[in-house]
Amino acid sequence: MNAESVTLRPSRSSRLIRVRMRWRISWTGLVLGLAGLAVVFLALCAIAPQWIAPYSPLVMNVDAILNGPSAGHWLGTDQFGRDVFTIIVYGSRQSLLTGIGSVLIGGLIGSLIGLLAGYRGGWIDSLFMRLIDVVMSIPGILLAVSISVALGSSQLNVILAVSVAMIPGYARVVRGQVITVKSRPFIDAARAVGASNTEIMLRHVLPNCFSPLLVMAAMGIGSSILMGSSLSFLGLGEIGEIPDWGFLLSQGRSYLTVAWWIATFPGLAITCLVVAVNVLGDELRDRLDPKSGRR
Incomplete structure (x- = not known):
């Protein structure tokens, strides 16, 4: 028998590896698809809840108080006879507004602090970083509670409180990126042609920090909502x-023993949204940072 006529068959172990890789890719795609659908659905709930909710959130039905899940009320009714699914749909707007607003405000302030501290260095860097260390020494939820108590109960104050708790993370990440970027040759070239420090920071340094900022923002939305x-x-x-x-x-x-659905389904909505956002954030991190890719 000639050597050319010998057909090499893949070993059993190599076939198993290929099967596992295909299964892993399929499973990953399924999880990402479900996460994307969950985020899109909840975004639609926040943008146009009247298209999705079957009832008005302000209508109280005294004949349907504390009714369990049924065909008429998919997730049951609350202590006022309101449809729980409808309240969850309309309440998604406030939750998403808190998550996105906190990320935008906290990310903007934290990025500016990290940008200035990393680029200028010296006593400015020491001052800002020591202040950031003080803020980070306080648990985020405790800091947010303290600020909310001081400012009062409102949606805007909740966003501000959560934003302050998120500033240190953005500041430290951006500072580290800026210290790395400012030593690259194109920064020296920008200085050589007479660019000002403000122009260098905003046009050359900050754009090179967008990738980690985008990943932090994507994953920070879930933490902010929580x-x-x-x-x-x-x-x-x-x-x-x-x-x-x-x-x-x-x-x-207060109604867990008689109407478990009032607390259970909003809790599941929070869990699903946070998990979906974190899954998409992980995928975004793997796409933007090849060094942290899947093994």
């Missing part, structure tokens, strides 16, 4: 006619 819901659960959020998910949880805890 922290904002915790503040609302404690009664520090906006108490309006349409409660957000955290306040709905707080109301439902």
